[in-house]
Ligand code: DX5
């Protein structure tokens with residue numbers, strides 16, 4: 001089995017104590033940090049934007065995996081690049097021309113990801129395989145942390161795993177929503193390699209939580 005990475009979602013972090021929390025993650029070998037940007041329009045919630053990401057950047061060496069839950073993300077790509085994102089993931093449903101935005105992200109010098117909400121079939125991503133460095137399958141309706149994992153999304157991960165493997169391309173398959181020690185192995189078996197987890201990482205003891213997810217992935 002290929003290596004499985006955890007991407008803690010900063011949405012559930014304590015922003016007044018973020019530097020210390022990120023240090024704990026790094027000490028546990030965590031390599032990715034997931035940053036959920038919400039505009040109150042694409043999703044019914046507002047989180048944080050480029051200003052916050054920029055202020056977090058000097059406090060961590062982790063790969064910044066920015067998840068844009070915003071409408072017409074093409075308007076703000078440069079801002080999120082300048083803020084220090086390493087990956088920028090847009091939503092398929094948020095823009096008229098997803099391929100053009102993925103090209104725009106790569107042209108701006110970072111990796112390009114694309115995500116589908118639970119109601120959007122995985123197949124819409126297949127024509128975008130040329131332009132993407134990450135596919136992200138949502139296993140909750142985007143907008144909030146702490147929701148229940150939708151196991152019926154697993155066939156989407158399987159479809160995309162197969163397509164990525166057949167293409168031979170270096171595309172990371174990510175899953176986001178309701179990941180914890182019980183659901184992480186289910187998503188990994190379906191083909192995910194980057195597991196986003198918010199509440200399961202930051203609620204309680206971060207060190208123990210990371211260990212619990214990693215232990216659940218040994219099978
Ligand atoms: C939801 C966000 C997720 C969220 C996951 O819209 O995209 O990244 O933070 O939180 P948990 O792991 O608590 O479901």
Ligand code: ZN
Pocket residue numbers: 009034035036067176196
């Ligand atoms: Zn997310």
